[in-house]
Amino acid sequence: MKPGSSKFGGTLLSVFTLLLAFAMFFPILWMFLTSFKTEQQAIQFPPQLFFAPTLENWRVALFNSPFLEYLQNTVIITFFSILVALLLGVPTAYAMAFYQTKRTDSSLLWMMSTRMLPPAGVIVPLYIIFLNLNLLDTYLGLVILYAAMNFPLVVWMMRSFMLEVPYEVIEAARLDGANLRQEFMRVIMPLLIPGLAATSLLAMIFTWNEFFLAVNLTSRDASPLSVYVSTFKAAQGDLFIAKMSAAATAAVIPVLIAGWVAQRQLVTGLTMGAIK
Template sequence: MARNVSTGRKLITTVVAWTIGILIFFPILWTFLTSFKTEAQAIASPPVFLFFDWTTENYSEVQSRSDYLKHFMNSVVVSFGSTLLGLLIAIPSAWAMAFSPTKRTKDVLMWMLSTKMMPPVGVLVPMYLIFRNWGLLDTRTGLVIVLTLINLPIIIWMLYTYFKEIPGEILEAARMDGASLTKEIIYVLTPMAIPGIASTLLLNIILAWNEAFWTLNLSAAKAAPLTAFIASYSSPEGLFYAKLSAASTMAIAPILILGWFSQKQLVRGLTFGAVK
């Protein structure tokens, strides 16, 4: 039976939700507005919000100084490539842990998650030397590999959670009908977990797109993604806030648009299996 919620409570909940939403969104809005200011207006005190001389000069200068499309394509290849490679590895792994568990399965899951707790700088030197010796330094292939490895625990954990919500009887019925292990995963398990797989894919694309530590340290010019594109506007002479804001807006706009159009699928996947 549904509970009756008072109008006052609805109003308070709405106000609180909008307040939190505005606080979260305000830095993005401020970055967007600053990208249309001059450098003098960007550092003005008190700051100017809407009433300033709007200009697109920062975007023109950013594009003339840096090859945005090259960095953009690097980000697309690295984020989508690492996520798809991670899914190819994680789907069989999560299937094995969800439907053929051993007494060590939970220990393995905790060990994988614990690797995310280690500061990345702790393994920077050996990773740098491995990449240099194997010719992977400043290559898209190298970045795809390293981002796959650092996000793989999250992908496996998310898929394991979704797969656990699928009744094992369905897979047993497929085996009785003669389905091989490969067909069971491809034609039975994967279609049933599409919402969970889709949300995992979207979340890890966002994580890979925003990864800065490894992309800044393992790339230079050829494979540099948009994170390096943004960092190039921080110089010893100081920060050029207007140009930095323009570069940041150009870097985050694609992933914001992707998130906006896929929000329904993302929410559906994150709540997959929550209601039975």
């Protein structure tokens, strides 16, 4: 516990930490490596750490399968649900950051609680509503639900970023006679671009990975990647271990990158801005 008390001990602890971190990451790395093996190599004993890589699995998994259709669905649904959540959430965050009323705190807490309700609790009525409104297996249906899921995240995060804007900046704009729209678009928003990017990346992670609503409310046309990946619970025709690894790796890479990029804001996002 005393850093610097022993240089050797410190180095040992660092190596130990790195090894443990590597062990946690290893399954993902193994999946990544497996995706470049032939099916023979993938099930070979002993498992090989070094081998001549092949891109064949990736070609089959991405282009000889419905992968790209599902990817397209995920991208469309993710993009529009975040867009709607931002369009509705940023003005709400703005009102709650700068024009607080007695009810603001309660509204914020209520919003957070909606984000935490178990989707399983309302899946039946959602299914019935979707059935009656012809929303089953449509982009629109999932976009609405995911936008509602991302809305509290957007409000909480954007509000916490807005609270960091120095009040003098807003004051000055008001003294110059800026109206609400100008104050918002010209003064506040430019300062919030980084926050907006971080919020979008976090919303993307949650939306991309969502499975429960997707599997129950879509059947094929609008199903996102998570539904496709879940079909690998059993071997799918010629999609065996190596090709499965390629498809699963391709499905998680965008989110891994988003998460690595947004690392600094991850904690804020995971706790909805409650911890900075």
